[in-house]
Structures are given as C-alpha cells and as structure tokens.
Amino acid sequence: MQVEEKLIKKVLNRDVNAMEALYNQYAPALLSLCFRYCGNREDAEDVLHDGFIKIMRNVANFKVRKGSSFEGWMKRIMVNTALNHLRDRAKEKKFLDIEPIQDLLEINDEGEVGPDAVFPDVSQEKIMEIICDLPPGYRTVFNLYVFENYLHKEIAELLCCSENTSKSQLSKARILLRKKLNQLASEKKTIKIYEKT
Amino acid sequence: MKKPDHPIDSYFREALKEHRITPSQAAKEAFLKEAPLPGKHVNNRRKGFFFLLLSLLTVTCAGILWVVLSPAEHNTMPAGNSISATPLTASDTKIVSANHPEPSSSKKTEGKTEKSTPRESKTGQMFSFKAPVSEQGKAILTMAAEPELPSGDDASTASEKEVAETGSNAISLPDQSITAPALQSQNADTAIFQKKPDSILPLLSEKKKSDPESTIRNRKWQLSASVYYTPEWLFNTLEGDKFVNNVGIEGRFHFGAYSVRTGVGLSITRGSNEIAIAYNDYLGSYQGLDSISFRWSEEQGYLLSNYYMSNKDVWDSLMKLDHLKNEKRYTYLQIPLILGYDFIHKENFSLGLRVGPTLSVLLQSKQMNENYDPGKNKIIRVNNVTPDRIQTNWQVSGGINARLRLYKRLGVEVEPNVRYYFNSVYEPSDITKKPWSVGIRAALTITF
Numbered sequence: 001m002q003v004e005e006k007l008i009k010k011v012l013n014r015d016v017n018a019m020e021a022l023y024n025q026y027a028p029a030l031l032s033l034c035f036r037y038c039g040n041r042e043d044a045e046d047v048l049h050d051g052f053i054k055i056m057r058n059v060a061n062f063k064v065r066k067g068s069s070f071e072g073w074m075k076r077i078m079v080n081t082a083l084n085h086l087r088d089r090a091k092e093k094k095f096l097d098i099e100p101i102q103d104l105l106e107i108n109d110e111g112e113v114g115p116d117a118v119f120p121d122v123s124q125e126k127i128m129e130i131i132c133d134l135p136p137g138y139r140t141v142f143n144l145y146v147f148e149n150y151l152h153k154e155i156a157e158l159l160c161c162s163e164n165t166s167k168s169q170l171s172k173a174r175i176l177l178r179k180k181l182n183q184l185a186s187e188k189k190t191i192k193i194y195e196k197t
Numbered sequence: 198m199k200k201p202d203h204p205i206d207s208y209f210r211e212a213l214k215e216h217r218i219t220p221s222q223a224a225k226e227a228f229l230k231e232a233p234l235p236g237k238h239v240n241n242r243r244k245g246f247f248f249l250l251l252s253l254l255t256v257t258c259a260g261i262l263w264v265v266l267s268p269a270e271h272n273t274m275p276a277g278n279s280i281s282a283t284p285l286t287a288s289d290t291k292i293v294s295a296n297h298p299e300p301s302s303s304k305k306t307e308g309k310t311e312k313s314t315p316r317e318s319k320t321g322q323m324f325s326f327k328a329p330v331s332e333q334g335k336a337i338l339t340m341a342a343e344p345e346l347p348s349g350d351d352a353s354t355a356s357e358k359e360v361a362e363t364g365s366n367a368i369s370l371p372d373q374s375i376t377a378p379a380l381q382s383q384n385a386d387t388a389i390f391q392k393k394p395d396s397i398l399p400l401l402s403e404k405k406k407s408d409p410e411s412t413i414r415n416r417k418w419q420l421s422a423s424v425y426y427t428p429e430w431l432f433n434t435l436e437g438d439k440f441v442n443n444v445g446i447e448g449r450f451h452f453g454a455y456s457v458r459t460g461v462g463l464s465i466t467r468g469s470n471e472i473a474i475a476y477n478d479y480l481g482s483y484q485g486l487d488s489i490s491f492r493w494s495e496e497q498g499y500l501l502s503n504y505y506m507s508n509k510d511v512w513d514s515l516m517k518l519d520h521l522k523n524e525k526r527y528t529y530l531q532i533p534l535i536l537g538y539d540f541i542h543k544e545n546f547s548l549g550l551r552v553g554p555t556l557s558v559l560l561q562s563k564q565m566n567e568n569y570d571p572g573k574n575k576i577i578r579v580n581n582v583t584p585d586r587i588q589t590n591w592q593v594s595g596g597i598n599a600r601l602r603l604y605k606r607l608g609v610e611v612e613p614n615v616r617y618y619f620n621s622v623y624e625p626s627d628i629t630k631k632p633w634s635v636g637i638r639a640a641l642t643i644t645f
Contacts, residue, residue: 027219
C-alpha cells in the first residue's frame with residue numbers, strides 16, 4: 001500500500017515515470033478484465049486505454065484510506081468503461097440481448113451441477129476463450145456476478161434491466177459454459193483413449 | 198449479503214484468478230503519449246450545477262446592489278431626447294426665468310438639436326433668457342452670456358422687467374413659425390423653442406411623459422411576457438428521484454403588487470415502466486412427417502416409400518416470465534395559472550409570493566429502447582408490472598419570485614418553488630404515491 005501511495009503521489013505530481021510504472025504494474029490484470037467483457041483483444045485494448053486515461057484524470061479523487069484498495073478502485077473504473085463501451089456497441093442492437101439458444105436442448109438441468117462435479121483441467125487461455133464465446137449479454141452478467149461480485153439488484157441497475165433478467169441471463173450463461181466444459185472434457189477423454197491405443 | 202457459490206462460478210473464478218494479458222507496446226506508447234496531466238476532475242453535471250448556482254448568486258447580488266446603491270429617480274432627460282420642431286405661435290410662447298433650475302434651453306446646430314444644461318456665470322448667475330422678436334416676426338429666445346448682469350434677484354428682475362415691457366408673460370408674436378434656415382442664421386447662443394407649451398416646465402414634463410419607458414414604469418398595471426426554463430427534481434415516484442425539464446412561454450398581468458400569470462409550456466421527463474412477458478420457450482424444430490406414399494418397384498420387387506416432411510417448431514409447455522424495463526420519454530403540455538403578491542415592489546426589483554395550480558396533459562410518450570424481441574419464443578401474455586404515466590395531472594405550486602429589471606423593458610426572474618401533485622404521475626394503481634418536487638424557475642421577461 002505504501003508503494004501504491006508513493007506512486008499515486010508521483011502521478012499527482014505529473015511524473016510520467018510513475019504513470020508508466022502504474023501502467024506496467026496494473027495493465028496486465030486490467031487488460032484481462034477488459035478482455036473478459038469485450039471478447040476480443042482490440043476492443044479490450046481500447047477500453048484499457050480509455051480506462052487508464054480516466055484513472056489518471058481521477059486519481060486525485062482516490063482517497064487513500066485503510067482498507068481502500070487502489071486496484072479495486074481501478075477495476076471499478078475499468079468495468080464501467082467496459083460497460084459503456086458495450087453499450088455504445090449495442091446501441092444499434094436490441095435493448096436486451098435475449099437470444100434464443102437452440103443448442104441447449106440436450107441440457108435440461110439448467111446448468112445445475114452437484115458439489116462433486118469434476119471440471120476439466122484446461123488452460124487459462126481456453127477458459128478465457130469459453131467466456132468470450134458467450135453472447136455479450138450473458139457474458140456481461142456472468143462477469144459482473146462472478147468476478148466483480150455484484151448482486152443481481154446491482155447488475156439490474158447497471159444494465160437497466162430487471163433482476164429477473166439478470167438471473168435468467170446468468171442461468172443461461174452457466175448452461176452454455178457447462179456445455180462447453182462438457183465438450184472439452186469429452187474431447188480430452190477421446191484424446192487420452194486415442195493416445196493409449 | 199453473501200451470495201450462494203455456484204460450482205461453475207468458483208471454477209471460473211479460480212481458473213482466472215491470476216490471469217494476466219500483457220498489453221501491446223503500441224497500446225502502452227499510446228497511453229504514455231496521451232496520459233493527461235492529473236487534476237481534480239469535475240464532471241459536466243457538477244460543473245453545470247456550480248455554474249447555475251454562481252449565476253443565481255451573481256444575479257441576486259447584482260439585484261441587491263442595484264436596489265441599495267441606485268440613486269433616486271433621475272430627472273434628466275435621456276440623451277438624444279430633443280424638443281421637436283413644431284410650428285410655434287406667438288401667443289403660446291413664454292419666457293422662462295433664468296434662475297429656473299430646469300434645463301433651460303436647447304440649441305440647434307446644423308439641423309441637430311442639442312440639449313444644454315443651465316450654465317453659471319462667473320458671478321454664479323444663471324444665464325438669462327431674452328425673447329427678442331426678429332425682424333421677420335419670428336419668436337426667438339436668446340440665451341446670452343451676461344457676466345455684467347446684476348447678481349441674485351436682480352437678474353430675474355431684469356428679465357421680468359423685459360417681460361413686463363411686453364405687458365404680460367406671454368410675448369405677443371405674429372402667427373408665424375420658425376423655420377430651420379432662420380434658426381441657423383441666429384447667434385450660437387440663441388435657443389429657439391419651437392413648441393407651443395405654456396411654459397418650459399410643462400414642456401419638459403410632457404417630454405418625460407412621452408418617454409415610453411417611463412410611461413410603462415409609471416403605469417400602475419403592467420403586461421409582460423416571459424420565456425422560462427425550470428429544472429425540477431421530482432420525489433416520491435416509483436422510479437426513485439426524477440429530473441424534469443420544463444420550458445415555455447407565459448404572459449403576466451401585473452396590477453400594483455398583485456399579478457396573474459398564465460401561459461403554455463412543455464414538461465419533458467424520462468421514465469420507465471416494467472412489463473412482465475409470459476412466454477413459452479422455443480425448444481427447436483424437427484422434421485415432421487406429413488404423409489407417406491408407396492410405389493411398387495417392378496425392378497426391385499418391393500414397395501418404395503416416399504416420405505413427405507415439413508419443419509415443425511416445438512415450444513415448451515412450461516410458461517416462463519421475462520421482465521423488461523421500457524425506457525420512455527414523456528412530454529406534457531403544461532398550463533399554469535399563477536397568482537402573485539409582491540412584498541417588495543420597486544421599479545427595478547420585486548420580491549413576492551407566487552401560488553397557483555398547473556394542469557399537465559400528456560402529449561407524447563416515446564419509447565426510447567427497442568421493442569422486445571422474443572426471438573422464436575411464443576408470447577402468451579404481457580402485463581404491466583409498474584403502471585405507465587397518467588394522461589392528465591393537476592399540481593399546485595408555490596414559490597418566492599424575485600424579479601430584476603436588467604435593461605429598459607428586459608428583466609429576469611428567479612423563482613425557487615415547491616410543487617405538490619394532487620394525483621400521482623402514474624395511472625391509478627395500488628402502489629402509486631403522490632409525488633412532490635422542487636424546482637428553480639428562471640425566466641427572461643419583456644414588459645409591454
């Protein structure tokens with residue numbers, strides 16, 4: 001925290017080196033966050049850029065207190081920037097991204113899995129890919145709920161939809177993710193059997 | 198509030214806990230190039246609020262200063278006001294005493310009339326007026342510098358003597374008007390009154406009366422028109438606090454301290470109503486068999502079948518509910534009838550109470566978001582979860598109005614007010630409440 005404080009003070013003093021240090025320290029994690037929301041690297045880098053500019057402009061507003069996390073504050077700015085970006089992109093599309101999912105017919109368990117469920121061991125890149133493959137509406141709700149720990153009420157306010165819509169989007173996102181994980185698991189099994197034979 | 202932890206959520210959360218992506222060098226360079234100088238950022242809304250507050254403070258201070266520091270009524274005639282050249286008859290012309298405090302003469306040079314103020318001689322005397330009659334029989338009032346004149350009452354006595362010689366105050370002149378060429382030929386200090394008042398005083402007061410500004414100001418009743426804008430903050434609505442923009446034109450009849458104001462205006466606000474959509478999920482489609490035809494195959498020795506299929510959609514029998522928030526922009530026509538009483542009623546400033554009802558009629562409700570797209574789901578029913586806006590609404594408002602005259606007929610008004618809605622802004626429903634609001638009316642007024 002003390003290192004952060006020093007960095008913030010330097011940034012306030014318009015120290016370009018401090019800005020660069022801040023960027024180097026936090027940009028990778030924040031780019032990962034942006035990537036989860038945007039679904040592609042180009043947009044994610046745009047959002048990261050805009051978000052970092054906002055952070056630099058508003059860094060004076062960050063109150064260094066006990067328990068206040070600078071990273072958490074930056075993440076909130078980045079999430080808001082990503083949501084604004086998605087809104088801009090979705091302006092020509094429907095208000096609520098409720099898409100009929102026809103390929104879910106095989107799953108009737110609404111994405112529910114037992115506590116003993118086994119998930120395949122896949123790389124972070126693959127998992128990121130699975131999340132990015134989700135439709136934007138599902139992806140946004142899933143990200144907000146799972147990674148940012150928002151409640152459905154807060155998500156509904158952020159996305160201008162009802163709580164029930166948020167719940168249904170999350171449920172549908174889970175179904176899709178479960179299906180993708182199952183596919184990955186079966187592919188892995190097939191590869192193992194093939195390797196054995 | 199602790200959320201239930203779903204295994205899928207935990208799996209993804211854990212898997213991406215330490216996930217990092219290194220930004221490209223180009224992105225980093227772009228950031229370092231554009232990295233702005235850090236400073237306290239004030240968003241536009243806050244800036245606007247501070248600007249509004251500052252403007253109000255400035256207007257209020259200016260008003261108070263104006264009222265406190267402005268001198269009493271000026272008696273001077275506005276610049277450019279001149280005595281008009283109208284034919285003059287001798288019987289109407291009178292000589293003014295040189296000691297008269299009123300502006301004593303007007304000088305005409307090259308066709309232009311110039312106002313002159315009384316001048317004092319070295320001995321403290323005012324210039325006296327003579328009214329010699331020219332050879333052409335034209336009435337000329339001469340203002341000549343006479344430093345050798347006796348001081349004090351002697352001056353007036355001297356001029357009175359002259360007057361007395363004529364037999365009365367009125368100079369007997371032939372019925373002939375003075376013409377411009379004739380005026381030009383006169384001495385530079387010669388003042389020619391070409392009007393036909395009984396004296397200069399009535400002439401000046403007549404001039405003053407004919408000034409439209411002072412006429413309006415001196416009138417007991419006044420008519421004025423105004424253009425107003427009122428930002429309004431509405432409370433006690435289902436959607437939380439709402440911001441409403443009101444704009445319009447109004448006419449006001451003012452009689453003494455009392456006034457009546459009415460007009461038309463538009464009230465524009467955004468709102469939403471939530472709807473519940475009951476639907477059956479689309480499950481997919483299958484190739485349904487419509488008919489089969491059989492044909493005997495001579496070559497193969499058995500029946501050949503032809504299947505005629507068509508695509509059949511299948512929906513779930515379970516009814517599901519989806520919720521949609523319809524964002525709308527509501528435009529109301531407002532007709533106010535505001536009665537007023539001014540506690541302070543001065544020429545340049547007034548402060549008073551304004552109370553009255555306002556009728557609002559819904560003109561337009563425009564949906565801002567796209568229509569709900571059910572995809573292939575089958576819509577069973579659509580219900581309003583929250584009620585839509587009401588068509589007609591009555592409000593009563595009360596406020597303190599401060600008016601400040603800026604320039605001649607132009608003025609500004611500021612009126613902080615509170616408004617109570619007699620009926621809810623929503624259609625009748627069990628959950629509706631009666632809202633109230635606060636607002637600041639800012640208006641630009643022109644007095645007729």
